[in-house]
Amino acid sequence: MPKVKKSLAPKRAASARVSVKRPLREKISVNKVSRSAAQTGLNEMLRGVDWRGQLYDGQVVLLDQTQLPQKVVYRNVSDIESLRSAIISLVVRGAPAIGIASAYGIVLYLVPFAVKAKKATALEKPFKHAFERLVSSRPTAVNLRWALERMRDCFERHTTDLTAIELCARLLMEAKRIHREDAELCARIAENGMALLPVGGGVLTHCNTGALATGGVGTAIGCILYAHQAGKQIAVFADETRPLLQGARLTALELQRAGVPVTLICDNMAAHLMQRGRIQAVMVGADRITANGDAANKIGTYGLAVLAKHHGLPFYVAAPYSTFDLSLKDGMDIEIEERHADEVRAPQGTVFAPADVQVANPAFDVTPANLITAIITERGIIHRPNAKSVAKLMANGHSSPAI
Numbered sequence: 096m097p098k099v100k101k102s103l104a105p106k107r108a109a110s111a112r113v114s115v116k117r118p119l120r121e122k123i124s125v126n127k128v129s130r131s132a133a134q135t136g137l138n139e140m141l142r143g144v145d146w147r148g149q150l151y152d153g154q155v156v157l158l159d160q161t162q163l164p165q166k167v168v169y170r171n172v173s174d175i176e177s178l179r180s181a182i183i184s185l186v187v188r189g190a191p192a193i194g195i196a197s198a199y200g201i202v203l204y205l206v207p208f209a210v211k212a213k214k215a216t217a218l219e220k221p222f223k224h225a226f227e228r229l230v231s232s233r234p235t236a237v238n239l240r241w242a243l244e245r246m247r248d249c250f251e252r253h254t255t256d257l258t259a260i261e262l263c264a265r266l267l268m269e270a271k272r273i274h275r276e277d278a279e280l281c282a283r284i285a286e287n288g289m290a291l292l293p294v295g296g297g298v299l300t301h302c303n304t305g306a307l308a309t310g311g312v313g314t315a316i317g318c319i320l321y322a323h324q325a326g327k328q329i330a331v332f333a334d335e336t337r338p339l340l341q342g343a344r345l346t347a348l349e350l351q352r353a354g355v356p357v358t359l360i361c362d363n364m365a366a367h368l369m370q371r372g373r374i375q376a377v378m379v380g381a382d383r384i385t386a387n388g389d390a391a392n393k394i395g396t397y398g399l400a401v402l403a404k405h406h407g408l409p410f411y412v413a414a415p416y417s418t419f420d421l422s423l424k425d426g427m428d429i430e431i432e433e434r435h436a437d438e439v440r441a442p443q444g445t446v447f448a449p450a451d452v453q454v455a456n457p458a459f460d461v462t463p464a465n466l467i468t469a470i471i472t473e474r475g476i477i478h479r480p481n482a483k484s485v486a487k488l489m490a491n492g493h494s495s496p497a498i
Contacts, residue, residue, distance in 0.1 A: 140306040140353065141167070143192045146199050146271065150206060150264050155199045157187045160307060164348045175204045175225050182232040182239075185339065189308020190382045190418060191277050194242030197229040198270035201246045202263060209259035218259055222250055235391055235432045235459050236382040237420045242273055274310045280415040281311030283473035288318030288378070288413050291469065291476070295328035296375035299365060302336045302393035303345040304380035304413065314413040315378045316349060318471065323355045331357045332374060334365065336393060338439045338456065362395055369406040377403045381414040381470075388464030388480030389426030390414070394457055400466035409468040416472060419489060426461035434458050 141163075145156045155178060159168040170186060172178045178200040181187050187196050204225040205218050212218065230243050249269040253262050292298060298319060305313035305320075312320060322329055331350055336342035343359055350357040360368065368374050377399055381390040390396075390412045403410040423429060436454035440447060448454075470477040470485075477484045 140312070140349065143189065143307040144187055144196045144199075144274075144310070146267075146274070147171070150202075150260075150267055151210070153199075153202065153206075153267070155196055155203060157181055157196065158307065159186045160188055160345060161186055163307075163344050172200075173203060175200045175228055178203070179228055179232045182229075188341070189303065190236035190238040190380075191281075191309040191314075191415065192307070193233065193236060194238035194417065195270070195274045195277060195310050197232075197239055198242045198246050198273050199267075200229050201225050201243070201250075202267045202270055205266065206260075206263050209263045212259040215254045215257050215259045215262040218250075218262060219254070222247070233432060234430045238382075238415075238417050241417045245273060246270065277310030277415065277417075279311070280417075280473045281309050281313055281317045284314050284413050284415060284471055285312055285317035285321040287473070287476055288315075288411065288471040289322035289325060289327070291376070291409070291411055291471065292318060292322045292327060292329060292378070293375045297330050297332055297368070297373045299332045299334070299368070299374045299377045299399065300346060301334045301342060301377075301379045301396050301399055303341040303349070305346065305349040307345050307349060308380070313349075314380045314415070314471075315411070316346065318378055318411075318413055319350075319355065320353055323353070329355070331355055332365075332368060333357055333359050334362050334395065334399075335359060336395065337362055338442050340442070341393070365399055366402050369402055369408060374406075374408060376408060377410045379410075379412055381412050381418050382459060383423075383429055384412070384414060384419045384470065384485075385423040385425050385429065386419075386421045386485055387425045387482040388467060388470060388477065388485050389429075389461050390464070390467060390470070391426060391429045391431070391459045391461045394460050397460040397462045397466075400462045404466050410462075410466060411469050411471060412462070412467055413471040416474060416489065419485070421485075421489060426463065429459075429461055431460070432458040 141158055143158050147154050147156045155172040157170045157172055159170050162168045172181060182193050187193055205221055208218055208221045226243055230240050233239060246266060246269060249266055253265050257265060300315055305316035319331060333346045334342045347357055347359050379392055379396050381392045383391040400410045434456045436456055439454045439456050464480045467480055470480050474488055477488055
């Protein structure tokens with residue numbers, strides 16, 4: 096696949112309750128940052144996924160995140176097996192981003208069949224194959240299945256009234272809509288969440304939740320970036336995030352490029368910094384949130400929540416509506432992805448352990464709702480989340496965005 100390299104020099108520079116979002120067109124108060132002002136300072140942000148070309152010659156463009164921070168390599172993907180491999184190997188990662196990529200992947204697979212067929216019904220079998228190949232790539236992040244199910248709904252709505260190629264064009268429109276909506280969701284989450292962050296002080300974040308992981312400015316990192324743009328004197332502590340170092344390789348890079356003060360720490364340093372008063376809040380993302388408010392996120396998040404509780408610090412989770420899985424009662428029902436042992440034994444190809452030592456490598460853990468101070472969504476903020484408050488926020492239907 097073609098590769099394009101670019102310079103990577105960083106730019107310097109009580110009871111449960113729900114806060115309901117304000118209307119989209121409401122004027123933003125002076126102590127908040129407008130989206131245009133925020134975007135001015137975020138133009139240099141790296142983007143993890145995009146579509147390039149038209150219907151017949153389109154490709155999914157992925158920023159290879161396994162190459163960061165040493166170099167920027169864009170990979171042009173034109174078939175679903177390459178896309179599936181890219182998702183599994185974390186070339187593209189982050190729950191919203193892999194959902195967007197998979198939506199584009201459906202189009203990639205169907206177009207060659209569509210040019211040979213007239214009736215859209217001829218695409219039913221190919222669609223099912225593409226759906227199954229992509230949905231099985233990573234099991235924990237619900238956004239992947241959510242995006243594919245949305246594409247399936249679109250497919251089923253138009254099978255009888257469009258030709259095969261017209262249906263592919265409609266599916267591409269839907270995939271692009273999912274992409275655009277995620278950018279809007281991120282902006283709304285950032286607007287809602289920045290107010291919760293301290294006027295000054297340390298904010299700890301884990302893994303990577305920025306533009307690389309989403310279709311927009313990010314979730315947890317988006318809140319931090321908007322707070323920084325609004326003038327809050329925030330200093331970010333980024334966990335390295337073992338074993339694949341997403342915090343070190345990706346989050347530190349994104350924050351540097353955005354001009355946000357960031358200090359990289361080893362995962363096991365968080366307790367010490369909390370004890371010494373250098374951290375005032377914890378802000379993380381999520382890959383799946385269950386009906387009672389339990390949240391699955393990158394391995395190590397649960398431990399941070401326990402530490403935050405012990406030290407009396409707020410622990411915030413930022414995620415869009417598409418991350419909620421109301422079919423699961425609680426976090427114990429979430430399937431946790433177990434990844435290859437060599438990610439621990441020999442990360443980045445460097446051998447750290449005996450080649451035959453047994454390894455446990457769960458990619459995610461689950462933070463119970465009672466350790467979460469608030470869940471920040473584009474619809475509003477769920478304070479002290481529980482089944483009742485989650486249900487109230489999602490009452491208008493969890494299959495459509497509040498935008």
